[in-house]
Structure formats: structure tokens, C-alpha cells
Amino acid sequence: MADATLSLASLTGGLSAIIAEINTSSEDRSRLMELGLVPGTVVEVVRYAPMGDPLEIKVRGYLLTLRRHEAELIRVTPKV
């Protein structure tokens, strides 16, 4: 299972993927999920900030920013 997933932070700008699991602390996981990042949701990395961090993602039709650190803990599977 773990080998089939990538970290969200490994996607370059413009790529989409499907959320597999969120490995942050429990509190952060529930906030991210409340914002719509539940497993199975399509998420697009829109761009990275000018200094390379944070990144901007599109989920359920709106824009959200996350730091690389959190994005690395979000595992995604490539969209087929």
C-alpha cells in the first residue's frame, strides 16, 4: 500500500492526485479533513510560493495553502 502512494509535496504545480491518507497529528488531520481533504478526494497542486514554500492546492473547488511539511504527510495516489 505505502509503495503505491506519493506525498502531496512531490507533485509539481498543475498535477492532480487522489488523497489516500493523512499522517499528520490527529488534531491537524481532523482540521484538514473538515476542510474537505477526506480520503478519496481529488486534489490539485496549483503552485508553490515564490520562495518554494508553502504550496497552493485546489480541493472541492476552492484554494487552500499548506506548508511542504504538512503536504509531505499527506499521501496521495496518482489519478488514473
Next chain:
Amino acid sequence: MSSSKAKGKKLENAPLFVALTGNPNCGKTTIFNGLTGLRAKIGNYAGVTVERKEGRMRGAAETPAITILDLPGTYSLGPKTLDERISRDALFQRLAEVPAPRAVVVVVDAANLQRNLYYATQVIELGYPTVLALNMMDVAEQNGHQVDALKLSELLETPVVPMVARSGKGLAELKEQILKATAQSQPATNRHFFCQLPAVVQTEVESLARLLAQRTDAPPFSPPAEALLLLSDDTALQDAEMGYPPEVVAAVREARQRLTSAGLDWATVAIESRYQAVAAIHQAAVTEVAEIQETFSDRLDRVVTHKFWGLAIFLGLMALVFQSIFVFASAPMDLISAGIDRLGEWVAHTLPPGAFTDLLVNGIIAGVGAVVMFLPQILLLFLFVSLLEDSGYMARAAFIMDRLMSKVGLHGKSFIPMLSSFACAIPGIMATRTIESPKDRLVTILIAPLMSCSARLPVYTVLIAACLPERRVLGIVQLSGLVMLGAYLTGVLAALGMAWVFKKTLLKATTPLLIMELPPYKRPLVTVILRHMWDRSKLFLTQAGTVILGINILLWFFASYPKNAALEEQYQQAKAAAVRAAFPAVASPEAVEMKLAELARMDKTKLTPAATEALAQVALVETEHQAAVLRQSFAGRLGRLIEPVIEPLGFDWKIGIGILSSFAAREVFVSTMSVVYNVGQAGASDEEKTGLVKVLQQQKRPDGAPLYSTITGLSLIVFYIFALQCASTVAVVKRETNSWKWPLFQWFYLGALAWLMSFLVYQGGRLLGFS
């Protein structure tokens, strides 16, 4: 318990409370303004600095009146920030000061339906009579989403009002629905869940709900909704104000344990179910009429957050804000300053001389005036802050700056308060309210005064002119300009360094998460911005004004007392002598005063040369007298008392008086030094400032060396960079942190830092051979 109290005083004429709630950026404030007009009351929730806004609904009957309470924007009933906790507590009737809502209006952004419906369904399930305001229908349409309000209403079993709040569309229908909802006598407490929970979870929720319903003071909202929240949100159980009895707490813990052993995550299972339900509702109620294309906002973002152009735009905007605060504000500030001076003069000439007039003129008018003077800067700053905020740019600025701020452990959002503090730390500290984490907010407050505010400008200017040689560096740059820049930079670096230290030690916390929405850009509404500026300046004037008034009265007392009879006698005689030189007929002290008052009223150009000479002589006598009074006043004695402490920094007791009096406000240094050194009438016009500079340059140490040498000047400038010499800042920090602990800590750490840095500069400079 607040709910029972609220039930007990069901007065016939008491206004009906309607809570207005919704996600951040859903247009809630615009709807609130539309419903209540301009008469909203703004305050704080008890014990916290979350802004509380309420107002009467326009166009409703007088009795019972309807009061709309605008709750802070929130993403979920499981709160992660202080704002969100207040919203939850208000809806759960756990705030003693907030009456039980009779109905709830939940605002939903039609262009961002899923995430908004996540919260809306949570609120609807509570069982209050609820109205759903489906806002931003125009944006949804532009983006190609056709939202069927009727279908949505049917699915949610709740009245839905499609709206475009910016243009007022749908406002009348919303009011109508609010009236209908408040007219319902009994809340529907048996709302079912929209989400299909797994069977084990459903069973736990039901048994917990039965336990909750047994409580004698069970609040009038749906027990299953409360049970689900208790089960899935840790803060709901932990927060003391929720006050659940031990058997409920135990039951929740056991239920969670059972779910965990069944292989379920109790914290997230309901979130997944709810999003499934929300996605289904979305699919049934929305038709995508156009292929999703790039919106205007997306196109703008490509430039604004671009690797190169994004940074360029950001720096350009910040330079513009910074420039405006200093350049555009200076004319109205001079005007206010002149007006205050004139008011002081007028009062001094109108009222009989005495202690009271002196207090009024020198203590109150001059002191409060020194604060009021900054109003134009505050207005301009908040004009820019609300423009940037309301347009959606602020989130992008935080996005761009986050990398730098996170290096010292702060959030991108801490950037704006720091920038604001260049004008004045007070609005800067008020701007920290947007920072979610209390610890990060506190760190930002603690470092904000290190940014050189505009009140330091006159101090830096005088000291640089007096202490530094006029010289060019590398043939092009003026040394004075370079030192000024250095003073600002030292402050910035110190602020970042201290932030890092605090985050590592005292306020230890991991770098806060940056989970931040980037709302679509929109054109800011003029009315909203004016309203914001008005609210902020009112807050500034009343809050800082009342405290600084008190401190100024105290300071005036210290600088004017104890009175010395011999000194007074000497002063009266010298004044009388000066008057008699021109008007030998004037005899008694009363006649002297009358003659002076008469001369003051006369047109200056029509005075005889002798009278002009007499007036100048009197002015000189007055200045000398002021200096003498100051020298033997409590402040003067204090100056001498602290001399041993400040001597290692290169300061004597006279500078000590300047430093002490600057603890009311930094710019007071200039006028105090004018008094200490008898420089004409204490004033701040350019001519007199150069007069002060000349006098400072003439001061000698006991050994004959100039007192205001380069190294003393630098040491003094460094002291002013670090020390928290501003009574208003202390007062605002006290209010924003709700305790004396933090302002006192801040005052002492900045004071210690100031002393240490000045010591290093002065003693280090001497070691290197400077004098």
C-alpha cells in the same frame, strides 16, 4: 448555568436573538451590515479579544425587537481557534453574556458549496429554527455553477434564500424568513442527521443522546447532534466552560474506546460521512452549465503569486503603504498638532493661571494631543489593511511571506502586524487578531514594539543631527541617512531574533500550521472599508485615550511637584521685573498678570518695541523657571536617583529625565530636553529643533569633553530602539492579553535589552577608542 438563567428571564419585551454564522469569506459581514444598517454595537466577548458584533435588524417590529449577533467565521463546530470556539459556545448557549438564540441564519457561499455545506449541515442538525442564506449566487453563476435553491431547500429541509449580498439582492426575503423563523415557538429538537453514520457509531450516538436528554438543564437543541459532537471533537469535552457532568464524560470516553477497538477513528469518522452526504446534496442541487475554466481570480493569481512578479508586486505594495503612512499622513498630523497647540494656548490664556490650568494644558491637552496626533496614520493604515484584506490580497501576502516568517517560527500572517508597527505599535498589536494560535499572537505582540514607530522619528532626527558628524560615506550616502536606516534595520532584526528566542523558550510551540484559505479576489466595498476605519479609530481613541490620560496626569504631577515656594517667589519677581522694564507703572503682582494677559490679547505687530522686549524677557524667565521646577521635581530627583544606573551607558541625570518622561511617549524626549536645557519655548518647530541641536552640542561632561558625542548619541539611539517607552502600547497590550502579566514582562524584557545593548555600544565603542 447560562441556559437556565436565560430561560428564567423570559421578558415580554426582551429582544429576540438571531445568530448569524458561517464559514470565513462567505460574505457574512456584508449580510450583517445589510440587516442591521450602521448602528451595530462592537465590543469583545468577556475575557477574550474576539470581536463581538451585534445590531438590531432594520425593518422589523419594535417589540419584540430582533437582535442579530454576528458570530466569528468558522469552518466547523469542532473549534481549532479562539474565534471558532466562541462561535460554538454561542450556539451551544455556554456564554453567560449571550442570550439563547431564537433562530440561526447560516450563510453559505454558493460558489464554494461543499465546504460551506459541511458546516451548514452541522448547524442545521442542532435543531434551531434555521434559515440558509445562499450568498454569492452571481459568482457561482460566473463560475458555471447553477445552484437550484428550491432543490437545496428540499434536501436540507430548511428555507433557503438565494442572495447577492453585495448588491443587496435577497436581503428583503432573508428578513422575511428571519421573522418567520423567530415566530416559531418550539425549536425542532429532533432533527435527523444528514450524514449516514456507520451503524456502530449511530448506536453510540443514540445511547449518548439518551444520557444527555436526561439532564435537568438540557439545552433546547438536538441531543443527538450534541452527542455526535462530544464523541468526535476532543475540545468539546475538554473545554471547562462546556461543563459536562462526570457520567457524561465517562460515557463519552468509553464510547470512544469501543469505537477504537472496532477499528474506527472516532475523530474523523463523522467527517467522512458528512462529506459523503454533502457531496450527494451538491450533486443533486448543482448543475455545471459550463466546463470549469480559469476564473478571473485564477488569472490574477498567476501574476500576483508569480515567482518574480509576485515578489515585485508585494514589495511595491508594501513600499506604497509605508510611504503613504509617512508622507500622506504628515500634513494632517501637523494640522492636528497645531490645533492642539492652539487649544492649549487658548485654555492657558482663558483660564486663570494655577495648578488646574497647568494640569489641563500641560498634562491633559498636550499629553492626549500627542496620541491623537497619530490618528491620520492609524486611519491610513487601516484603509490599506482593509483594502488588502477585503480584496483577498492579504492571504496572498501571507502566502508569499510565510517562508521567511516560518524561519523564526512565525506564521505568514504575523507579517502585517509587524509592518503596521512601523507607523505605530498600537494598530500593529490590534492587527494581531487575525493570528489564530494564541502563542504566535503573543509572540507577535511581544516583538511589535521593536519595529521603529513614527514616534521615534523625531528622537532619531534630533540625536543624529546633534551627535553625528556631517559626512558622506563612500562619497555618495549621507552618514545621517545611513544611521537612520541602521536604526530601523536593527529594530527589524531584533524583532525577528526575539521571535525566534521566544518560540524556542518561553512560548515554546512548533511553527504554526499554515492551513489557510486563499479566497477569490473581489472588489472591496467602500462602505465596509469606511466602517472598518471608523471602528478602529474609535477603538484607538477611546481605549488608548483613557489610559494615556491617566498616565499623563501622573507624569504631569511628577514633573511639577513638589512646589518650591522660594522658586515661585523668585519667578514672580523676575517676571514682574521684566514687565516693569517696559511699563514702570505696573506695581502689584495682580497688575503684572493683567498687563501680561492684555499684551497676549493684542495684535503682535502693533506692540511697542519695549513691550515686545518685555514679552521675550518673560518667556525667557518662564523657561528658566520650568527648568528649575523640573530639576527639583520628583522627576528631576528620579533622574538623579537613576543616574548611577544609566551612567555606564554614557547618560547623565538630565538625559535620565528625558528617558523617564519618554516612558509616557517617546517623542516627549524632544520637548523634555528643550525644557531641561532651557531652549526657548518648548516647541517642535524646525527652527527650535535646530536650536535644541545646537544646545545639545554645547553640553559638556565634567571633564570638558562633549556630552553628546557620537558614541553617546548612538548609545541613546540604541536605547530608544529597544525600550518600550510608550504608555499607550502598554495599555493596549494589557487589553489585548487580558492581564498585566504580559505588558509587564514586555516592558521589563525590552528595558533590560535596551540597557544591555546601549551598554555594549557605549562601552564597546570606548574600548575601540571612540569617545
